[in-house]
Amino acid sequence: MSDSARYCIQSSGTAILIGNTMVNLLQFVPEYQQAIFLLAMIYLVAMILTEVSSNAATAIIMTPIALAASAKLGLDPRPFIFAICFAASASFITPIGYQTNLMVYGPGGYKFSDYIRVGLPLSITLWVMAVILIPMLWPFTPLP
Structure with missing residues (x-):
């Protein structure tokens, strides 16, 4: 499934x-x-994609898109790959994005809104931190 999805994309x-559109x-x-x-x-x-699919599927779908977008800008793709x-x-907003979230959903008595209430601020914080820190560790260097 993984290789076939990547191949199709x-x-x-x-x-x-999609990369050019971005x-x-x-x-x-x-x-x-x-x-x-x-x-x-x-x-x-x-x-957003990882909230409704597995983390592996998200990475497989997004990596070719990031490679295409970074190539269009003439940049090293590594910062974009690490962002993916x-x-x-970081699947924290829904219980369906990660198996452990789903396993504790019923027995823990959680509601779907509990995941959104706690997970959305956490996900936004991680998004901001990643956008700040990733370029410090993996700079946007032009491709030769």
């Missing part, structure tokens, strides 16, 4: 289409800020 041109959305952002906005956008999309890894591992 890459070979059909979907990754390039970059085109940045046309009104000053050029020197486009990389950080793209990082925030990729993290946000991966964060962090976002895909």
